Amino acid sequence: MAEIRCTNCGTVNPAGAKVCKSCRADLVAQSGDSGLPDWLSGLSSDDTLPSQPASDLPDWLSRLGSPSPSELSGATPSAEPPSGAPVPDWLSEITPRDKGDATVPDWTEELGITAAKAEEPTQPPATDEPEWLRRVRARQQAEQSQPAEDFFSAEPPPSAGAAAPEEGLPDWLSRMGQSEAPASRQEAFTGAQPFAQFEPSEEPPAPAAGAEGLPDWLAGLGEAASPPPASSSTPAFTPAFTSDADLEDFILDASAESETPPAVSAEPAELPEWVSQLSPDQELPEPARPVESAAEPELPPAQLPSWLEAMRPVESAAPIVSFRDEKDTYVESAGPLAGLRGVLPAEAEVARQRKPPTYSVKLQVSEAQQAHLAMLDALLKSEGQAKPIASAGGIAALPLLRVVIALALALAVFWTLWSDLDMVAMPSPDKTPAEVGDLINWVNALPPQSPVLVAFDYEPALSGEMDAAAKVVIEDMMGRQAHFVTLSTSPLGPMVAEHLFGLIAETQQVTYPHRTNLGYLPGGPSGLFGFAANPRSAIPLGLSGGDDWQTPPLQAVHSIADFAMLLVITDNADTARQWIEQVRPWLGDKPLTMVVSAQAEPLVRPYYHTGPKQVNGLVVSLMGSSAYEARRGLLGLTRAYWDSFSATILVTLFLVLLGGSINLLLAWLAERKQTGAV
């Protein structure tokens, strides 16, 4: 639609308008006789500009061309809506009321902007007024013959009188029509009924401007403003109708159609679609509410083009990942972050006062450990309890196997002793062990009548073995006229020494005179060390009670290194080790020799196999003494025991193998029986 811009006030008027809707200037005259240049006149002409629908105009341009209240007043609404363009009820109801109340609203009266005042001729300016303005004023004066009420006095048909039904109106609109009583059609349109239809808010429209209902700023304007000139009075209504450009366009179009019936036969398509769907019988729908809109069928989701989809922000396309730590159950209880979860604590963890955790005092002990503990506890308790000695049940109660073993051993020992058959040959002198040979060499190297220290450190229980092993060595030394100085770290050692020398004397029928018994040396390792460091101080007196250190050859002995040889006779490995460790360093180059039992051999032999030998010669039990006797060609106690010893070992081997075989068979049968039972 081509629009016509008024050259007087600049208002854009719709095409076909004959007077300016703002200043009521004659647009026809302007188009024909005007001061505009030709090119501008041509632009405003409908012939030169193609018709352009108002809807194609931008908003800002539509607002520029929005009809002013004066323009609306110039467009006389028709009494009846055209057949082709049905007017909604609200519009038909509004129009009669406007007729009856074609007066200036009260609030305009308060502002001094009344229609009567607007009719007063404006005093032309004195001299500075331009020519085009004077022409405009001339036209306005010409038009003043038609009062302002004429624009609103278009009598509607009686059918559309003031008593039009208001049932179709909403409540707020009905109240507005009753109480507010808009004074003019313009004000009626300010009620913005169509606007209310699109307004989702439930709030009723603002009450009509009254003396009391005006805002302060508007009331202030009314008090301070002087009556404006007539030329500027009509534009003062413009803001009331420019609230919604579409509404004004619609009203303007409707007014134009009602004013010119042939032209009103314009296509209904020019009306808004919602207006065309309305009918006089149709009630006005309730204002759209957000809740009610949800009941409407859902619109299909918008389909974005692929290129636009690719330009979406990553944040909107990426899945929302929760950064909340689900394990963190701490909820802030104080401060501005109270109630939030997962916030960092304001104070250190250690600074918080909390109830200390409760730990169980019960030990975590497994069943195996409990079983071991119970076993240990029972063992300890049994140590403190006296075990009752089982009463002897006589001979029948003795284990048969043990009796058989004892009888077999006794038979082997006594039969060989009594038979005196020499069934077992002595070891060959050529096969003398090295340790025995070393001891023989050291004995042969003894100077005549040299002092030899002999330690008797074996118990009487093992005298049978040890006497036989040591007797041959002692007798060999006796042949060298050695002076024996005996002592012992065992309380019974001095008696054992006397027993052995007595045995030798019994064998040789001669008591050996060169010997001194120093008795018992207490203190164990400390005593040995003390004796090695200072023999005289460790044992100042001999077993006889006299000062034996003053008898020859002990007069020359001041230290242990003054002895020609040290011979240790022991059945205990620990005792042998103490002699080696405590005394051997004090001997210097003098030999340390030993006669040990079979049970002490494993721990003594390593000292013989050292680099500088810590044990210079060694005789082990009857095996060593038999080799010694064989080497020396003597017939000693070992020869007497040799057959019995051999026979006893043989019987022992037989018993162990026989008993082991029987028990192995019994164990196998028991296992087989148990396996078969399973």
Place this chain on the structure above:
Amino acid sequence: MKAKAPFSTAIAIGFGLLTLLAYFLPNLLGFLRDLLIEWALGIVAFALLIGVVNLLAVHWRKVRSGAKGVYSAVLILSFAVTLIVVAWNKPTGQWSLWLFDYVQIPVEASLMAVVAVALIYAAARLLRRRMNGMLWVFFITALLILAGSAPLYFVQGVDLQGLRSFIANALAVAGARGILLGVALGVVATGVRILLGADRPYSG
């Protein structure tokens, strides 16, 4: 009377350190070390006498209480007879040696003979126990040592003594040396603990 812990600990550590330093400074501290050891020998001998008195006291209480007092009475009686004979005849006297030769030695030797029977019985029943590899090793080794200890009747051509010598001189020595090294380390550790006061066997 028992000395208080700090006092007794200080004495033990002090004299222990003196004795230890004497090994490194024999010319300076040797005489002090010998003196301390002589004191120790006298104390140990006295301790042995205290032990004998305590043994008599225990058995005397048993005799007075009447519970199995027969054995305690025999012990006390034997002790008294021996003490009287040795004190009167001296330790090397004829009667003293008679007691030793015909009482002490036969009793102890008989106990050893019983032990021999028990060991043979245990060896015979050894295979009835749960058998494993080490048990067989132990069993066969014991038999070889016994067989090699003396020439056997009716066994000719087998050098069992050479086999026994190998076991005793090689295998047994190797194991014994390990044991001796362990014992030596244990003795050193015990000495250090006593010198540091960690072990106080003197304070009970």
